[in-house]
Amino acid sequence: MSGIFKKPTRRVDRVFIHCSASDHANHDNIATIRKWHLARGFSDIGYHFFIHKSGKVSKGRPIKKIPAAQRGNNTGTIAICLHGLLKEKFTQAQYSALRSLCTKINNAYFKNISFHGHREVAAKACPVFDYKKVLKLDNYGSLGLDSSIVRGVEATSDFTELNYGDQGDEVKKLQKLLGIKADGDYGKKTLKAVKEFKQQHNLYPSGIVTKQVWQLLSKPILENIRIADASRLPDLQMGSRGKSVEFLQELLFLKVDGIFGSNTAKYVKAFKEEHGYYPSDIVQQHIWKLLLEVRRIEHYE
Numbered sequence: 398m399s400g401i402f403k404k405p406t407r408r409v410d411r412v413f414i415h416c417s418a419s420d421h422a423n424h425d426n427i428a429t430i431r432k433w434h435l436a437r438g439f440s441d442i443g444y445h446f447f448i449h450k451s452g453k454v455s456k457g458r459p460i461k462k463i464p465a466a467q468r469g470n471n472t473g474t475i476a477i478c479l480h481g482l483l484k485e486k487f488t489q490a491q492y493s494a495l496r497s498l499c500t501k502i503n504n505a506y507f508k509n510i511s512f513h514g515h516r517e518v519a520a521k522a523c524p525v526f527d528y529k530k531v532l533k534l535d536n537y538g539s540l541g542l543d544s545s546i547v548r549g550v551e552a553t554s555d556f557t558e559l560n561y562g563d564q565g566d567e568v569k570k571l572q573k574l575l576g577i578k579a580d581g582d583y584g585k586k587t588l589k590a591v592k593e594f595k596q597q598h599n600l601y602p603s604g605i606v607t608k609q610v611w612q613l614l615s616k617p618i619l620e621n622i623r624i625a626d627a628s629r630l631p632d633l634q635m636g637s638r639g640k641s642v643e644f645l646q647e648l649l650f651l652k653v654d655g656i657f658g659s660n661t662a663k664y665v666k667a668f669k670e671e672h673g674y675y676p677s678d679i680v681q682q683h684i685w686k687l688l689l690e691v692r693r694i695e696h697y698e
């Protein structure tokens with residue numbers, strides 16, 4: 398992922414869109430916004446990206462730093478600001494720059510990220526334009542989550558193992574799921590994306606697309622959270638195995654192997670402690686419920 402966006406090592410699962418609340422041409426620069434934010438006591442400009450009326454994108458606060466943009470909702474986010482105040486004065490060049498930047502971010506996180514307006518978490522009108530329409534977001538803030546493809550892959554239990562050099566429709570399907578150009582040719586770009594995806598899921602980063610990779614690709618965590626019902630999830634503890642452990646690990650952002658080992662236990666304990674429960678490794682219904690709620694809130698509210 399070269400150019401304007403480089404994925405930070407800190408965990409990120411939401412992107413927030415803002416507007417600068419000014420239409421003045423002499424405010425259409427990073428220096429002015431930084432000055433305003435320093436005057437408010439921030440250590441630097443609060444946003445990571447600033448989109449000028451011309452459509453040019455400038456970098457603000459380093460992406461590795463948490464933004465100062467959505468009070469109480471800064472951790473785990475990226476903040477993007479478009480210069481503008483009146484709805485009708487935002488430019489198409491800005492919208493297209495926003496779409497392109499958000500698509501890059503979405504692809505870098507393999508769609509496990511959602512996009513929101515500042516107004517979703519604050520009693521403000523920010524941003525004043527219809528960002529959901531501009532970015533074609535669904536109700537959960539997902540950008541371009543192609544559910545027909547997702548269902549298509551889930552429906553077929555026969556997975557085709559793919560590797561560098563392969564061609565055809567299965568490669569196209571893979572490329573769509575990876576969010577890269579779907580030309581049906583498993584070349585260098587596809588190889589790079591597959592390796593990156595596997596690395597992100599703690600798999601050995603080779604080019605082979607195994608059944609496990611297909612499953613990970615075709616089951617975005619957002620889908621799982623949406624349909625999950627705590628009352629149907631079993632009690633788990635150290636030593637448990639299976640699909641529900643995989644789901645637990647996804648929710649805790651851990652390596653997904655379906656085995657409840659000491660590492661999973663460590664994060665379960667920390668989660669329980671953080672929420673005022675006795676830090677044992679047991680995940681009962683109320684812990685599932687809490688875990689789902691927390692993740693839903695982080696993603697959608």
Ligand SMILES: [Zn+2]
Pocket residue numbers: 414415416466515523524
């Ligand atoms: Zn804002």
